[in-house]
Amino acid sequence: MASEVNTDFLQDKKLDSIAADILRPVGITQGFVVWMGFLGISLMGCIYAYSIQWDKGLIVTGLRDYTSWGMYIANFVFFVATSLVGMLISSILGLIGFKWVKPIARIAEIIAVAFAAVAGLVIIIDMGHPERLGNVFLYGRIQSPIVWDVTVVITYLTISILLYFLPLIPDLAISKGRMNHTPKWLQNLYEVMSVKWQHTPEQYRLLMKAIRILLILIIPTAFAIHTVTSWLFAVTLRPGWDSTIFGPYFLTGAFVAGSAAVVIVMYFVRSNYKLDKYLTNHHFDMMGKLLVLVSIVYLYFNINEYLVPAYKMKTAEAIHLHDLFVGEYAVMFWSVQLLGLVLPIILLLFSFFRKPFSMLIISIVVLVAAWFKRFLIVVPTQDHPFLPKQYVPQAWMVYQPTVIETAITVGTLLLVLIIITILVKFFPVIPIWEMAEEQHELDHKSQK
Amino acid sequence: MKRYFILLIIVRFSLQLSAQEWVVAPADAALKSPFAFTDSTRKAGEAIYVANCKSCHGDPGKNNAIQLVPIPPDAASVKMQANTDGAMHYKLIQGRGPMPSFKNTLSSTDLWRVISFMRGYNPKYVQEVALPTIAGAAAQNVSIKLDWNKASGQVEASLTSLKGQVSQPVAGAEVKLFAKRYFGNLPVDEARKSDAAGKVAFNFPKDLPGDSIGNVQLIVKLTDEVAYGEASAEATLAVGVPTNRPALTAPRAMWGVLAKAPIWLIFAYLLAVLTAWGFIAYVISQIKAIYRAGSKEQL
Incomplete structure (x- = not known):
């Protein structure tokens, strides 16, 4: 993002048409009510499942002494991973100067906010006594990665919320007077949130400086969040977790999951809001190339993570790897590696598969595989503690997620969808002012 | 000879297979408590049960034992009560699998007290008390004195019993010595018999860690409780190696409490948090600046 903004675009007639296109779907529509109704009713069922857990404790889940981190923690790692894409798209690619990320950046930030917000909630759900959360702050030890x-x-x-909100401010001001089709309360909300934005050069200067600080600040923070998440596992001696590359391994995996999530949201925004003009085939093509790149890096880390211990086959590691390669988890493991990583890499190398619809299908497969990948990282290691499992009931020996646990996990996914839907539906999903500014510059150059 | 060994191995394995049932030798099963079970023995037994047994076996009669495999039987259950007093006593001493041995941690008398407590849950139970032995009648009120003989490196016990007003040495009684450790009592040397003067000398290891001045808490017990009653003595003697290690929790370390966190970690954590939140605060102040700039423009 340039720090100097030429505000001439405000007088350009093109601004009106761009604003009209992007603001048309904003507000409450029938489709929105039906979709939110579906999400809301489904969420009610999941909240009921949680009320059972609240009442009876974690005994209603499949978690026991040996496998004490199950679906919830796998889901948490998945959410944190997916949220990192906000940093990759707006910050790394944006700062390098790729112009094509401009219309996608806000979608990436929405995903970052939604997944990061619910990730915190997932941790609280994993607590048998959520009312004791305050003890983390009262008695927490800074020696603990938790x-x-x-x-x-x-x-x-x-930072993600600020990075979503700040570039939105000029759009909120532009939208004023163009929002007659929306409810009054939403217009009032825009008025408050636009913090007296008048499009003055001074305001643009302040805004661009603040955004630039955030874009730089979010890089180490995003690296920290997922590296620390990986350390929750890697600081223990257990086979499958006792690894020095867990930080970068998690980080690169995060970009794969996040990029796939962005493609999925991009597809539905484009087809539902008729925004083909702004989210073009070119954008899907570029996202396809990005997904190939991050997937290849992740594949490289996967090879390191599994091949090196498999070459040495230390006793404890061997039991773990045997479980993954040919044992109990073999089907899940190879499906995740082949369908979720190798096949997408091969397919996306061809421009034929980087079209919107095929990208959607591939991204859904990649995202689902990414969830199961987290499950494979979290659960199998706990099946084989160093001390033998003995004198316990059979049910404690193997981890089997329960219906209640699954329903609660589905509930957290629904919550993410609800947050994404609200942000996508009530606010401009593509930066109007940045689009108009770009268009103005393009026209200006061609005139010269 | 070879055949004999094969037979032995087969017998050994068939014993293992039948080990599902905990077989007690008839002689052990026939053992009886030297004293009658009364309310006071039951009460003493309850305290010992709560401290040592309840965590696994639960409250008698409530079937709330911990869910191990096999599930520890309830003390009031038919299965448990089917044991003879002697069998219970034997199983408490021996232990098996997850059931620990209480040989060195509880005295025989304490074990009988626990059995007395458990029998309180069996209305059909009728106790048979062991017949008092002649020795038991002869030597009651035994007292033991412990001393440290620095020259010989031995711990010496002298046993006396009171007969009327006269104190007499107890000869030929078997005595065991233990050193108190964090978890249970460590047997020291072998069980030894007192000589004609009622003296016993135990060889004491030269490398047993004591406290900061080398003190070790010693326990000496007479093994034949039927004959002599529950006679034991405790003494704290400077027989160990002085050990003055600071506690592991004393210095700043990764495993310490928050107040004992390493300085470098506190510094690094605060630096990272303050830097990030400093910038966040600055950005929020910029939003205020934008608001102020807009308000001015409106005027």
């Missing part, structure tokens, strides 16, 4: 994780999740969420 405290670092709590700190960094809150910090990342705050």
Whole structure:
């Protein structure tokens, strides 16, 4: 983003048409009511499931002494991973100067905010006594990676919200007077949130400086959030977790999941809001190339993470790897690696598959595989503690998620969808002013 | 000879297979408590049960034992009560699998007290008390004195019993010595018999860690409780190696409490948090500046 903004675009007639296109779907529509109704009713069922857990405790889940981190923690790692894409798209690619990320950046930030916000909630759900959360802050020890994780999740969420909100301010001001088709309360909300934005050069200067600080600040924070999450595992001696590359391994995996999530939201925004003009085939093509790149890097880390211990086959590691390669988890493991990583890389190398619809299908597969990948990282290791499992009931020996646990996990996914839907539906999903500014510059150059 | 060994191995394995049932030798099963079970023995037994047994076996009659495999039987259950007093006593001493042995941690008398407590949950139970032995009648009120003989490096016990007003040495009684450790009592040397003068000398290891001045808490017990009653003595003697290690929780370390966190960690954590939140605060102040700039423009 340039720090100097030429405000001439405000007089350009093109601004009106761009604003009209992007603001048309904003507000409450029939489709929105039906979709939110569906999400809301489904969420009610999940909240009921949680009320059972609240009442009876974690005994209603499949978690026991040996496998004490199950679906919830796998889901938490998945959410944190997916949220990192906000940093990759707006910050890394944006600062390097890729212009094509401009219309996608806000979608990436929405995903970051939604997933990071619910990630914190997932941790609370994993607590048998959620009312004791305050003890983390009262008695937490800064020697514990759990405290670092709590700190960094809150910090990342705050920066992501600011990074969503700040570039939105000029759009909120532009939208004033163009929002007659929307409810009054939404217009009032825009008025408050636009913090007296008058499009003055001074305001643009302040805004661009603040955004630039955030774009730089979010890089170490995002690295920290997922590295610390990986340390929750890697600081233990257990086979499958006792690894020095867990930080970068998690980080690169995060970009794969996040990029896939962005493609999925991009597809539905484009087709539902008729925004083909702004989210073009070119954008899907570029996202496809990005997904190939991050997937290849992740594949490289996967090879390191599995091949090196598999070459040495230390006793404890061997039991773990045997479980993954040919044992109990083999089907899940190879499906995740082949369908969720190798096949997408091969397919996306061809421009034929980087079209919007095929990108959507591939991204859904990648995202689902990414969830199961987190499950494979979290659960199998706990099946084989160093001390033998003995004198316990059979049900404690193997981890089997229960219906209640699954329903609660589905509920957290619904919550993410609800947050994304609200942000996508009530606010401009593509930066109007940045689009108009770009268009103005393009026209200006061609005139010259 | 070879055949004999094979037979032995087969017998050994078939014993293991039948080990599902905890077999007690008839002689052990026939053992009886030297004293009658009364309310006071039951009360003493309850305290010992709560401290040592309840965590696994639960409250008698409530079937709330911990869910291990096999599930520890309830003290009031038919299965448990089917044991003879002697069998219970034997199982408490021996232990098996997850059931620990209480040989060195509880005295025989304490074990009988626990059995007395458990029998309180069996209305059909009728106790048979062991017949008092002649020795038991002869030597009651035994007292033991412990001393440290620095020259010989031995711990010496002298046993006396009171007969009327006269104190007499107890000869030929078997005595065991223990050193109190964090978890249970450590047997020291072998069980030894007192000589004609009622003296016993135990060889004491030269490298047993004591407290900061080398003190070790010693326990000496007479093994034949039927004959002599529950006679034991405790003494704290400077027989160990002085050990003055600071507690592991004393210095600043990763495993310490928050107040004992390493300085570098506190510094690094605060630096990172303050830097990030300093910038966040600055950005929020910029939003205020934008608001002020807008308000001015409106005027």
